[in-house]
Amino acid sequence: MAHKWWRKLPGISLRTQLHLLIVLVALFTFSFSLYISVQSTQNYLNTQMKSHAQDAATSLGLSMSAYMDDPDLVIAQTMVSAIFDSGYYAELEFKTAKGEVKIKRQNPIEYDEVPQWFVRLFPLSPPFQSSEVNNGWMVAGVLSIQSNPGIAYKTLWQQARQSFYSIALITLFSAFFIQLIVYAVLKPLRRIEVQAQEVGKKNFLQQDKLPFTTDLRSVVKAMNTMVANIQRSFKSLSLQADELKVKVFTDMLTGLGNRRLLEQRFAAEKTEQKAHDLRLHIGMMSLHSLTEVHQRQGFEAADQYILLAVKEFKEMLEAMTNNQLFRLSGSDFIFLSHLGADELEQQVQQLSTKLKLLDSVFYPKGFASVALMEVEPEDNLHHCLSSLDSAIIQRAQQPDLPVMVKDESMLIKPEGRMAWHAVIKDLIQNQNFELWAQPVINADKSVEYIETFVRFYYLHSQLSTAETYAMAEQQGLSLQLDQQVIHFILQQVQNEPDHIYAINLSLGAVSSATFLQWLEKELQLLAGKVRLVFEVSEYSILRAPEETKALMNVIKQNRCKVCIERFGSSMATFKYLQGLNVDYVKIDGAYVSVLNDADNQFFIKTLCQISHGIGIKVLAPHIECEQTMDSCFAAGVNAVQGNWLLAPQKVNAQVKKSVLTQPFINLELVHSPRN
Known part of the structure; x- marks a missing residue:
C-alpha cells in the first residue's frame, strides 16, 4: 500500500535532491560543529572555575592561618573582603572545626546580556572548593569558595557567538563551492536530458562537449551513439520511402504524380466527398502538338515542351490551395481541387488565355487546351476523363467554349461576392454550424x-465546406x-x-x-x-x-x-x-x-x-x-x-x-x- 502511495507522488529532480542533501548536510554540520564548540568551551569554563576556586581557597586559607588566634578574626575578615569584593566569586564560607560559621560572603549572580535560554541550554555548575585553615598544628576550620558563573556565562556567550559566525561563514563558503561542483557535475546531465527531449521532438542533436567525469562521459558517448543510430535509421527509411514513392507513384520527367497515384487519389477524394459532402473538381490540360514536336524536333524539344506546360500549370495551381497535379499520359495532365467553382473557373480561364498566347509555329496544333468539370457523387474516374477529353477536343475546334464542362450541385450556392460575404458573416455571427464526429x-x-x-448551413440548406472556406479566404x-x-x-x-x-x-x-x-x-x-x-x-x-x-x-x-x-x-x-x-x-x-x-x-x-x-x-x-x-x-x-x-x-x-x-x-x- 505504501509502495503504491509512494509511486503516485510527483518525482523530484536529481538537482533538487542533491541541493536538498547539501543543505541538510550543511545544516547538520553547522549545528553539530557549533554545539561541539560551545560544549567544549562550557567544559573548559567549568574546569577553570573549579581550579580558580580551589586556588583561591588554598591561597586565602594559608594567609588566614597566621591570624586564627584572634577570636574575632578581624584581619582574616579583612583579607576575605579584599578578595571577595573583586566579584569573581559567588560565595565564600569559613567554618570552625566545631562547625560554627565565622565568615560568610555572597555575591548575586548576574548574567548581563546572556539570554536565559542560553543559560538553560548550557548550564555552568561551579563547585565549592575547600581548603583547611590551620592554627599551628591544629585545624582551625575549613574555608569553602565557589566561583561566580555570571562572568563565565558572559565568556561562554561571547565565544558561542564568535563560533556561530565563523562556522556559519565556513559552512556557507563550503556549501557554495560544493554547489559549484554539483553544478559542474550536473551540467552534462542537463545536456543529456535536453538531448533526450529533443529526440522526443524528432531533433537528433549530438553533444560535442564531453564531460570531465568519466562515468558521465561514457553516458554521453552512449547517448550520442544511440541518437546517431536513430537518425541513421530515420534517414535510411526516409530515403527508402522516397525512392519507392518516386518509383511507383511519380512521373520521372516532371516529378508529378503518375496515373497510378491519380487513380488512388481520386478514389480517396471520392470517399472524402461522400463522407463530408465536399465539392470536388477535376481538370485536364492536353498538349496538342506533342506528337509533332517529338517527330520533328526530337526527344529533348518534346521534353522542354512538356516542362514549359507543367511550369504554367503549376503557377496557376500555386495561387490556390488544396490542389493536386498529375501526369495522366504523355500529353495529358490532370488536377484535382476542392476550390469553389467560381474561383476555380476564373483561374482555369486565365490559364487558358495564357496558354493561347504560347501558340506559335513550333506548335502546329496549338500549345495546349484546358477543361474543367465538377465531379458528382456518382461519377467515376473513367467518366470524368472521357468528359474532359471530349471537352478538350471541342475547345480545340471552338476556343470560345467555356472551360467548365458542367456546373451542377445539390448544395445551395450563393451568387456573387456580396452574397457570399453576407452568408459568411451570418455564419460567423449566428454559428449556423452542425457538429459531426467520427472515431x-x-x-x-x-x-x-x-x-x-462542422458543416455549414444557410437558410436551412447545406453549404459546401470547401467552397465556404475558399470564399471566406477571398472575403478576408x-x-x-x-x-x-x-x-x-x-x-x-x-x-x-x-x-x-x-x-x-x-x-x-x-x-x-x-x-x-x-x-x-x-x-x-x-x-x-x-x-x-x-x-x-x-x-x-x-x-x-x-x-x-x-x-x-x-x-x-x-x-x-x-x-x-x-x-x-x-x-x-x-x-x-x-x-x-x-x-x-x-x-x-x-x-x-x-x-x-x-x-x-x-x-x-x-x-x-x-x-x-x-x-x-x-x-x-x-x-x-x-x-x-x-x-x-x-x-x-x-x-x-x-x-x-x-x-x-x-x-x-x-x-x-x-x-x-x-x-x-x-x-x-x-x-x-x-x-
Missing part, C-alpha cells in the same frame, strides 16, 4: 480519439470563420473529459500569427479540461513550415497533441518530419484504398517504420472493408478510421450526451477490429 479506433477496439468537424473572413468554428467545437466538447477530441486546422489558421495568439488564449482558458488533438495537413506544413512549428510549440505547451493528416500526399521527402514535435500521422487515403497492391503495402510498412522509429503513431483513414483494416494493422498501423467501422455521426443538443460519452461515440460500431 479513430485502435486494434483493441478502444477509441484513440474522436475527430470533430477566413480567420474569423476558423475562430468561430473552433470556439464552437470547444464549447461542445469542453465538458467531455472521457475521450480525446480532434480539431482540423486550415492553412489560413496555421499561417496566421493572430490566430496563434488567439488559440493560445483559448487553450489557456480550457486549462486542461478536455484532451485535444489538432490535425494539420501535410500541405499546410510544407507551405508554412516555420509558422507550423510555432503553432505546434503552442499546442504542446498546453498539453495537447498534434496529428499530420494526409501524410504522404505531397511529393516532398519525408525528412520534413525531423524537428516536428508531432504525435500522430494520418496516412493519405490514396495509399489506404488499394492496400491489396504489394507496392502500396510495402510503402505503408515503410511509413510505419519511419514514424514508429521516432515515436509517432500511425493512423489510417478511409477503411471501407475488413480486408483493408486487417492489411493496415498487419502493416503496422496503430489505429484506423472509416465508414466501415462507423460513419460520421451528427451531434446536436438532443443527442450530444449519447454521442460523446458512449464507449464508441453515439452507438456501437457497425464493425470492429477482431482481437
Whole structure:
C-alpha cells in the first residue's frame, strides 16, 4: 500500500535532491560543529572555575592561618573582603572545626546580556572548593569558595557567538563551492536530458562537449551513439520511402504524380466527398502538338515542351490551395481541387488565355487546351476523363467554349461576392454550424480519439465546406470563420473529459500569427479540461513550415497533441518530419484504398517504420472493408478510421450526451477490429 502511495507522488529532480542533501548536510554540520564548540568551551569554563576556586581557597586559607588566634578574626575578615569584593566569586564560607560559621560572603549572580535560554541550554555548575585553615598544628576550620558563573556565562556567550559566525561563514563558503561542483557535475546531465527531449521532438542533436567525469562521459558517448543510430535509421527509411514513392507513384520527367497515384487519389477524394459532402473538381490540360514536336524536333524539344506546360500549370495551381497535379499520359495532365467553382473557373480561364498566347509555329496544333468539370457523387474516374477529353477536343475546334464542362450541385450556392460575404458573416455571427464526429479506433477496439468537424448551413440548406472556406479566404473572413468554428467545437466538447477530441486546422489558421495568439488564449482558458488533438495537413506544413512549428510549440505547451493528416500526399521527402514535435500521422487515403497492391503495402510498412522509429503513431483513414483494416494493422498501423467501422455521426443538443460519452461515440460500431 505504501509502495503504491509512494509511486503516485510527483518525482523530484536529481538537482533538487542533491541541493536538498547539501543543505541538510550543511545544516547538520553547522549545528553539530557549533554545539561541539560551545560544549567544549562550557567544559573548559567549568574546569577553570573549579581550579580558580580551589586556588583561591588554598591561597586565602594559608594567609588566614597566621591570624586564627584572634577570636574575632578581624584581619582574616579583612583579607576575605579584599578578595571577595573583586566579584569573581559567588560565595565564600569559613567554618570552625566545631562547625560554627565565622565568615560568610555572597555575591548575586548576574548574567548581563546572556539570554536565559542560553543559560538553560548550557548550564555552568561551579563547585565549592575547600581548603583547611590551620592554627599551628591544629585545624582551625575549613574555608569553602565557589566561583561566580555570571562572568563565565558572559565568556561562554561571547565565544558561542564568535563560533556561530565563523562556522556559519565556513559552512556557507563550503556549501557554495560544493554547489559549484554539483553544478559542474550536473551540467552534462542537463545536456543529456535536453538531448533526450529533443529526440522526443524528432531533433537528433549530438553533444560535442564531453564531460570531465568519466562515468558521465561514457553516458554521453552512449547517448550520442544511440541518437546517431536513430537518425541513421530515420534517414535510411526516409530515403527508402522516397525512392519507392518516386518509383511507383511519380512521373520521372516532371516529378508529378503518375496515373497510378491519380487513380488512388481520386478514389480517396471520392470517399472524402461522400463522407463530408465536399465539392470536388477535376481538370485536364492536353498538349496538342506533342506528337509533332517529338517527330520533328526530337526527344529533348518534346521534353522542354512538356516542362514549359507543367511550369504554367503549376503557377496557376500555386495561387490556390488544396490542389493536386498529375501526369495522366504523355500529353495529358490532370488536377484535382476542392476550390469553389467560381474561383476555380476564373483561374482555369486565365490559364487558358495564357496558354493561347504560347501558340506559335513550333506548335502546329496549338500549345495546349484546358477543361474543367465538377465531379458528382456518382461519377467515376473513367467518366470524368472521357468528359474532359471530349471537352478538350471541342475547345480545340471552338476556343470560345467555356472551360467548365458542367456546373451542377445539390448544395445551395450563393451568387456573387456580396452574397457570399453576407452568408459568411451570418455564419460567423449566428454559428449556423452542425457538429459531426467520427472515431479513430485502435486494434483493441478502444477509441484513440474522436475527430470533430462542422458543416455549414444557410437558410436551412447545406453549404459546401470547401467552397465556404475558399470564399471566406477571398472575403478576408477566413480567420474569423476558423475562430468561430473552433470556439464552437470547444464549447461542445469542453465538458467531455472521457475521450480525446480532434480539431482540423486550415492553412489560413496555421499561417496566421493572430490566430496563434488567439488559440493560445483559448487553450489557456480550457486549462486542461478536455484532451485535444489538432490535425494539420501535410500541405499546410510544407507551405508554412516555420509558422507550423510555432503553432505546434503552442499546442504542446498546453498539453495537447498534434496529428499530420494526409501524410504522404505531397511529393516532398519525408525528412520534413525531423524537428516536428508531432504525435500522430494520418496516412493519405490514396495509399489506404488499394492496400491489396504489394507496392502500396510495402510503402505503408515503410511509413510505419519511419514514424514508429521516432515515436509517432500511425493512423489510417478511409477503411471501407475488413480486408483493408486487417492489411493496415498487419502493416503496422496503430489505429484506423472509416465508414466501415462507423460513419460520421451528427451531434446536436438532443443527442450530444449519447454521442460523446458512449464507449464508441453515439452507438456501437457497425464493425470492429477482431482481437
